[in-house]
Amino acid sequence: MARTEYLQPGTLEDLKNLLPTLPTNTAVLAGGTDLMPQIRTRHPDYECILSLWNIPDLRVVEETTDGYLKIGAMVTHAAAADNHLIRRYFRGLYMACSHVGSQQVRNKGTLGGSLVNASPAGDIAPCIFLYHGQLEILSQDGSRRVDMDEFLFPDGKTCLQQGEILTAIYLPIDKELNSCFVKLGSRREVTIAQISLCAAWKNYSGKPEVLSAFVGAIDRRPCAFPNPGLLADLLTAEQAAQLLADQIRQIRLKRTRPPKLKLTEAEQLYKERAAKGVVYDVVELIGAAEL
Ligand SMILES: Cc1cc2nc3c(=O)[nH]c(=O)nc-3n(C[C@H](O)[C@H](O)[C@H](O)COP(=O)(O)OP(=O)(O)OC[C@H]3O[C@@H](n4cnc5c(N)ncnc54)[C@H](O)[C@@H]3O)c2cc1C
Incomplete structure (x- = not known):
């Protein structure tokens, strides 16, 4: 069996530079709570595993100047449940993140991983629809933002293509909501x-x-x-x-x-x-x- 290459960029810039070089059967690894069980049971022959774990920019939660809360795709459920901005403005999302799986799953599982995995039973997607959230997608051509409707199709598949990475979720802040x-x-x-x-x-x-x-x-x-x-x-x-x-x-x-x-x-x-x-x-x- 051929060896699987393991890549772990440390910055968004490094990640972007890697995208055009990735083999077609590359697996993106976030917290691994969905991916690792799949690898263990199905033994897919990935040529490359691209880990997002070491990119600090993907873990940021911050208010933007145009009125959104930006939540990095690698923010874990535990970090989201602990974040004061998410608690204050998006209590439903805070409640969802607080009850994902067990503490171990919340410590590793990420919001981005949940959205890309797109399980019908996932707890995060309903909240992002609720808040009319947008998703930021990085490809070798740059970044684009899409609505949840464009991201997650009615058949449960996402719009992500090979070599595209979900980098952030944007939720419009409405202090009255x-x-x-x-x-x-x-x-x-x-x-x-x-x-x-x-x-x-x-x-x-x-x-x-x-x-x-x-x-x-x-x-x-x-x-x-x-x-x-x-x-x-x-x-x-x-x-x-x-x-x-x-x-x-x-x-x-x-x-x-x-x-x-x-x-x-x-x-x-x-x-x-x-x-x-x-x-x-x-x-x-x-x-x-x-x-
Ligand atoms: C015991 C257990 C209990 C669970 N309980 C719940 C629950 O109560 N509620 C719930 O909603 N979920 C639950 N889950 C599912 C899982 O924890 C979530 O879907 C989780 O957040 C996945 O995130 P992750 O970071 O682990 O993703 P990973 O497993 O690393 O990745 C999942 C998929 O998304 C892709 N991917 C990940 N991040 C990106 C990205 N940024 N860009 C592009 N592709 C990406 C990966 O390639 C993979 O295909 C549970 C899982 C387990 C094992």
């Missing part, structure tokens, strides 16, 4: 979401108005919640839960081939019931935040 994230999994520890729901709202004259909500783990990529306004009040929570259950059923009926997330009939029924759980959790969190 509050948000939350909840998920329901099958275990108490190391919970991969069976369903997740995040919502963003503003307070108008003492009443919350939910502007947007996204559901994770029910389709190949996060789905917009059909009527987010219903999440603002306990009186409309039942209606909201019913809407979500209907949405899950519709998605399942439309499927023509087995989904990446293999769902049996029983699991699907469970998911519809779980919808109620996450809806009530979100409604309660919104109510409690606005007391």
Whole structure:
């Protein structure tokens, strides 16, 4: 078997210079929490592994002069959950990062890795949709920024081409916006979401108005919640839960081939019931935040 080359640039400049020289079957390595298990089980024949671990610029979290919070792609879930800017402006993302896997997974797993891996059960993508985030992609031709819609296609694939690196996430800062994230999994520890729901709202004259909500783990990529306004009040929570259950059923009926997330009939029924759980959790969190 041919030897695998291991590259570990120390700056963004070095990374950019390496891109045109990479063999086509190069694996990009971030925290390795998804990639390493894949390598161990599938034994792909990578000619080269490109590690991003040693590039400090990819770990920066900072406010930009044009009103965004820039989060480097190599920021780990643990670092994001500990970051005061993320906590202050993007509470939903903070909540999502705080509950990814176990402490070990949070210490190594990165936000960029989660978005590129694009698992339907990933907790980060729904939040980036929620905040209308943009993603910065580096290629040998330079950097470009794309919306989540352009980054993550409905079939669950990303727009990244060979030799392209996700370098940062940009979230527009709106100091009036509050948000939350909840998920329901099958275990108490190391919970991969069976369903997740995040919502963003503003307070108008003492009443919350939910502007947007996204559901994770029910389709190949996060789905917009059909009527987010219903999440603002306990009186409309039942209606909201019913809407979500209907949405899950519709998605399942439309499927023509087995989904990446293999769902049996029983699991699907469970998911519809779980919808109620996450809806009530979100409604309660919104109510409690606005007391
Ligand atoms: C036990 C366990 C529990 C988990 N629990 C959760 C959970 O609760 N919620 C959740 O959302 N996820 C969970 N995960 C999944 C995983 O931790 C996340 O998806 C993680 O953040 C991946 O990031 P990483 O840095 O480890 O990526 P890696 O494994 O290094 O990479 C993942 C993929 O993305 C590519 N890649 C990574 N970074 C870049 C980049 N910047 N540019 C281009 N390509 C890149 C890699 O080539 C690879 O294909 C869990 C995983 C494990 C093993």
